[in-house]
Amino acid sequence: xxxxxxxxxxxxxxxxxxxxxxxxxxxxxxxxxxxxxxxxxxxxxxxxxxxxxxxxxxxxxxxxxxxxxxxxxxxxxxxxxxxxxxxxxxxxxxxxxxxxxxxxxxxxxxxxxxxxxxxxxxxxxxxxxxxxxxxxxxxxxxxxxxxxxxxxxxxxxxxxxxxxxxxxxxxxxxxxxxxxxxxxxxxxxxxxxxxxxxxxxxxxxxxxxxxxxxxxxxxxxxxxxxxxxxxxxx
Numbered sequence: 001x002x003x004x005x006x007x008x009x010x011x012x013x014x015x016x017x018x019x020x021x022x023x024x025x026x027x028x029x030x031x032x033x034x035x036x037x038x039x040x041x042x043x044x045x046x047x048x049x050x051x052x053x054x055x056x057x058x059x060x061x062x063x064x065x066x067x068x069x070x071x072x073x074x075x076x077x078x079x080x081x082x083x084x085x086x087x088x089x090x091x092x093x094x095x096x097x098x099x100x101x102x103x104x105x106x107x108x109x110x111x112x113x114x115x116x117x118x119x120x121x122x123x124x125x126x127x128x129x130x131x132x133x134x135x136x137x138x139x140x141x142x143x144x145x146x147x148x149x150x151x152x153x154x155x156x157x158x159x160x161x162x163x164x165x166x167x168x169x170x171x172x173x174x175x176x177x178x179x180x181x182x183x184x185x186x187x188x189x190x191x192x193x194x195x196x197x198x199x200x201x202x203x204x205x206x207x208x209x210x211x212x213x214x215x216x217x218x219x220x221x222x223x224x225x226x227x228x229x230x231x232x233x234x
Contacts, residue, residue: 001027001079001081002085002165002169003022003023005084005085005088005162005165005166005169006022006059006079006081006084006085006088007019007022008088009059009084009085009087009088009091010022010054010059010084012087012088012091013053013054013056013057013059013087014050014053014054017050018050018054020039020040021036021040021050021054022079023039024036024039025060025077025078025079026078026079027078027079027080027081028078029078030062030063030076030077030078031076031077031078032074032076033047033048033051033074033075033076033077034074036051036077048075051075051077055077057083057087058080058083058087059079059080059083059084059087060077060078060079060080061077061078061080062075062076062077062078063075063076064076081173082170082173082174085166085169085170085173086170088166089163089166089167089170092159092162092163092166093163095159096156096159096160096163099152099155099156099159100156102152103149103152103153103156106145106148106149106152107145107149109122109123110122110123110126110142111123111142111143111145112126112131112140112141112142112143113140113141113143114133114135114136114138114140114141115138115141116133116136116138117133117135117136117138119133119135120143121140126140
């Protein structure tokens with residue numbers, strides 16, 4: 001499990017308070033919520049609220065067990081790795097689209113700025129105010145977007161690099177899941193094959209038993225017939 005990627009997904013949906021969860025939540029076994037609360041050093045209700053929020057996005061799943069003495073349910077939680085990675089993938093793709101649109105806007109449109117107030121205007125709004133800052137009355141300067149566009153492209157490259165890692169992790173996890181499915185299917189096939197073999201053997205024994213029973217009946221009938229003929233001759 002790539003904890004760094006999962007952590008990014010958690011933080012995106014519920015903030016930095018979820019970061020410690022990655023250190024003791026597991027993607028293969030469920031962890032009791034009281035242990036989670038203890039590890040987070042939070043009241044159980046607060047810990048539950050965090051977990052519920054993450055679960056709304058499918059990043060974690062839970063099982064519940066009823067306390068026979070107290071009558072309430074206790075939940076255990078685990079990370080849904082593939083769903084978390086899929087969420088992160090979609091988030092990155094969305095942000096990359098936003099950056100591309102921003103780059104396109106900066107490359108094709110004019111922007112103006114007030115150097116005193118540090119307020120930016122697009123060309124339409126600058127024209128509306130006669131290229132004068134409505135706050136201080138200063139003349140608006142045309143903004144050079146070269147540095148900003150360069151920074152946006154760098155962010156785009158960083159997202160693309162992270163996205164590549166996400167796709168690799170998704171492919172790896174899918175391979176693991178597919179292997180589990182194949183193993184499970186193979187186990188089911190073996191069990192069914194044993195059941196069929198046992199059923200055939202049972203049917204074979206039943207037929208043998210029926211055959212022996214039928215043979216005994218015929219033997220008794222033959223013996224009775226023989227005895228009856230012998231009695232008639234006498």
